[in-house]
Amino acid sequence: MATYVEKGDIYFFYRPKVNVEKVQGLDDVQRTYMVLAPDDGDAARLFVVGKKRMPKIPQGKPQSTAREWMMNDMTGKPKEIGKALAPLEYDTKTQGEQEQGEAIPVGEGRYAIFERNNSTRLAYRLSSPDKPGKAQRELGILAEASYIISVRNPELDVPGFPDSRPNYPKRLQEKFAEKRWIDIDDSKLLDYESAQFLLIGAHDALSEEEITLGGKPNLFKTLGLKKRNWPTEALEAGKLSEPQMEPETREPAGDPSKGGERGGKAARQTSSAAGVAHALKGVDFPCNKADLIKQAKANHANDDVIKVLNEFSQRQYETMADVQKAVGEVR
Structure with a gap:
């Protein structure tokens, strides 16, 4: 019998490489993303999928040996996640002005994280597209699938994983003890930027997991995206497509999977959500305003950061996602 940790909507996106005119396969993809928007709570999470595709699950086999990492790239309000997936225009020192197209939606459905057979599982079922096509096959996205999922101890090195580390509070870090990997018995382990996870293919049929996944996702409404502006061929027909939107002029996010930090130094020196998070490095959750x-x-x-914090309400803050939400409320 499965014990649920959380349920919600799941969305998949891919962002083509800069200056690629025609996306023909995985080699033309810069990054693949997974978004988890839990039913309970106001925040969503944006994950980078390692090597740009989900672990392979051989059809009909009970478990795969294929494995892959994913990493929390951002936690915030769903509409903030939507903005992070939009196109942008930026200047580089070596190549001048560059355009980075929008991340293209390639799947939406429902997911569950649950405990079963002494492990934690992540399972999903797509509602769009009706039938996976080439776009989904290139990225390893199935109509439905389940994976064994574990979270990495940020205090221990793991070959092949990014150098970036999450800023877990003491309460969560103590769960690891001396273990390199642990199961996800607390969904807050998913909330911290740069948190890293190991996925191992389990099943390509959810009947094997004996779980229920009800509800209907709405990617565009949840993330605050205007459907008419976004390419939908991959999402609706399973066809690889290219960006079509006009970019905004703004700085590109850093790449935590290569040791960078989101937003860069400029963002960390402001009273933005990223700046406040940087200023609170090392804080022990849960905590109050004075802490x-x-x-x-x-x-x-x-x-400016202290001024923003002084405007916070007097209550307990459980995670950095709570803090980021509070920043949005007072600014």
Whole structure:
């Protein structure tokens, strides 16, 4: 019998490489993303999928040896995730002005994270497209699938995984003890940027998992995207397609999978959600408003960050996602 950790909507996106005119396969893809939007809570999570495709699950076999990592690239309000997937235009020192197209939706459905047979599983079932096509096959996205999922201990090195580390509070870090990997018994382990996970293919039929996945996802509404502006061939017909939107002029996000940080130095020196998160590095959740201000001052945060924190309500903050939500409420 499965014990559920959480349920929600799952969305898949791919972002083509810069200056690719025709997307023909995985080699033309820069990055593949998975978005988890839990039913309970106001935040969603954007994950980078390692090597750009989900682990292979041989048809009809009970479990695969194929495995892959994924990493939390961003946690925030669903509409903030939507903005992160939009196109952008930016300047580089070596190549001048560059355009990065929007991430293209390639799947939406429902997911569950649950405990079964002494392991944690991530399972999903697509509602769109009706039948996976070439776009989904290139990215290893099946009509339905389940994976054994474990979270990496950020204090231990793991060959082949990114160098970036999540800033887990003491309460969560203690769950690892000396273990390199642990099951996800607390969904908050998923919430921290740069948190890393191992996926191992389990089943290509959810009947094997004996779980239920009800509900109807709405990718565009949840992420605040205007459907008429986004390419939908991959999502609706399973066909690989190219970006079609006009980019905004803004700085590209850093690449945590290569040791960078989202937003760069400029963002970390402001009172934005990224700047506040940087100022609170090392804070021990759960905590209250006074604890947040104390930690920010200990980290020599600038006056703008302290001013934002002073406007927070007097309540308990469980995770950095709670803090980021509060930043949005007071700005």
